[in-house]
Amino acid sequence: MGLRFWHPPAHRDLPPPVPARPVTAEVSSHVPTPPRRYPTPPPRGQRPPRARQPVQQPAGRQVKRRRRPRWVTRAATVFSVTVLAAAGIGHAVVTSLDTKIDRVDAFKDMKNRPKGGTGMNVLLVGTDGRDKITDADKQKYRLGGAPCHCTDTIMIVHISEDRNRASVVSLPRDSYAEMPEHVDRNSGERHKPHPVKMNAAYAEGGANLTVRTVENMTKVKIDHYLEVDFTSFMKTVDVLGGVEICTARPLKDSYTGLNLPVGMHTLNGGAALQYVRTRHVDGSSDLGRMRRQQRFLAALISKATGSGVLLNPLKFRDVTRTLLSSVRADGGFGTNEMLSLGRAMRGFSPRSSEFTTVPLLDKGVNVPGIGSTLKWDPEKSVKLFDAIRADRPLAAHHAKRAIVDVSPQQIRVQVDNGTGKPGLGKLVDSALRSTGFRTTRAPGNWPGAPLKRTVVAYDPRWDRSAKSLATALPGSVMKPVNGLGSTLKVFAGQDFKQVRPVQAEDAYQGEFGALTGDQVTCR
Known part of the structure; x- marks a missing residue:
């Protein structure tokens, strides 16, 4: 192969490092005035003396009244007002948002459901919703065509019982699924259980049939349902000031208009939507798109937890109001649930979240009348959803790679x-x-x-x-x-x-x- 006689270039000595420039602290010539010293306050537990008329003292002698330093009173007042204001704003804001959420009965007449596990399971569904986007944005971000009223994204988000971990499992929309018996909301016909692609559940039966199909496939009980459309997604990213992602290869897709060179990028709402919708940059199609969606969701968590959004009631209000403006949720996802999640997320970091896709077999299954579908690995997928029910971590916590x-x-x-x-x-x-x-x-x-x-x-x-x-x-x-x-x-x-x-x-x-x-x- 010609390598036996080749020798690598000799190691070149690197130039000596440039000595670091000493940093000189800037010293101000201003000399602060020493703080005023106050008498020591009375011992703890003793009642201060009642106010009395001043007693005439002998000439040349003055007695100063002991009183609590002003900074103590001011600090206590400011602290109390801040705590009360933050709590009041948080609860008031969330309560007002609760009344504005578009509700959907995702669990109507559901029977024979899986046994509940530990923690909370949320079915997160991303829908088309391009009918709400302006014509200018449709053209700019390649969102032409009629809305399909279908699910682009299906994820199970598991929040651990201690609220210290979020596990996100992507379910490919082209997954082979067994749909339970239902009435088609379009034709009114009653269908017996039959095989379909997973995203067909939403088209035929909306949120309710989607939840039933996911529970039927995973044996995981869904506690809450959230549905997010394109508009809500774009506006939320913009309110956060954009989200930073990185790519190790150029990403160019003529279908969505995405064009990112190698490196770091801060994406606004429209560009972020292009990023998570792209599926023609390589041969991985929907699987590659799901991985990018997971990466973006991780970056979104990083931005929200690292920029003080969750600690700032007013910023939290703006972000949450924008996100929930186009969200549909089940009736049980209300004020208490949002406050509980908000408090839990304050301690979150990117390391608190973990992402995966349901394990798949190497080869898909071609179903007559349906087409090519993705088949779940029967053993690994069962173990995965067992871990979700048991509230166990999914990821091995390796060092940064x-x-x-x-x-x-x-x-x-x-x-x-x-x-x-x-x-x-x-x-x-x-x-x-x-x-x-x-x-x-x-x-x-x-x-x-x-x-x-x-x-x-x-x-x-x-x-x-x-x-x-x-x-x-x-x-x-x-x-x-x-x-x-x-x-x-x-x-x-x-x-x-x-x-x-x-x-x-x-x-x-x-x-x-x-x-x-x-x-x-x-x-």
Whole structure:
């Protein structure tokens, strides 16, 4: 392959670091006036003496009345007013919002429901709703066409019993589903149980049939139902001041108009809608779109919890009012539930949330009259929903991972020891495998002179995979080798210290492929 006689460039010494410029504190010439000292207040528990007429004192002698310092009284007053105002504003605001929510009877006449578990389960449904968007925004964000009155997004959001964790499970809209017996709201006909794609439940029976179908498929009891449309989504993002996302590859979709280069971006409401709707940027279609929706939801949580929104009653009011302006919810989701969630979310961070998609079989199922559907993995999906009912975490809490273009699980690697140091090849192979790379588990030895730098050798046709592998090996040198094939080679050099954990946007980690919010956001 031509690599035996190639040697990497000699290690160049880096220039000496520039000494840090000393920081000199700016000293003010103003000398503050010493605070006024007051007499020590009476001991705790003693009643202050009643006010009396001043007694005439002998000439030359004055007695000062002891009184409580003014700053104590002022501080107590300000603190009391602040607490009462915050509590009053919060409850008043939420109560007023409660009366404005559009209600839907999502649980009407439901029987034979699953047994309730621990924690709270919310079925979050994203609907089309483009009929409420202005013509200018429709044109700008490629939202033409008639509204489909269907579900673009279906998620189960599980809030743990202690309110310290939110687990979000995406259910693909093209999932093969068994719809229970129902009356079609369009034709009025009664249908017996039959197979469909999951998003057909909303089209035929609205919120009620959607809840019944999800419960029938997952055996998870749904406690509340929330339905969000395009308009509510866009306005909420704008009120927050935009949401920051990052991408490791260019995202360009002529259908939605999305055009993002590699890097960090702050998206406004319209651009955010393009991002979560895009499904033509790669071959992953709806699965890739769901992963982007999860990433965006994690970034949204990060923005809300990191910008003081949840601690500011007025800002909280504005954001919540905007979000709920176009939301439909079940009648049981009222003031108490919103206040409880608001208090719980104040302690949230991106690490408090976790995201996954219901495990799928490798091949879909083609159903006559329905078309191609996605089939859930019968064993893994049952274990996932068992964990939801038992209120167990879904994600393995790994350290923060660098974002790469290609998932480590898709990259095959052969490791060779390039130093002659016993055991180094086995060490690197094990470290790469632990972060997700598919190593051969048979490390070899470099026949040439010891290498100072770690080398990643790759076929130019697999350059994206090579960049992802090199990211996991900080300081490594990339070397293209024509004809090497799909298996990349790592020649561990004397500079090797450790493998940096990496992940792709579509990385699957842990038993259910779940990732915590801090692992899917930019930082």
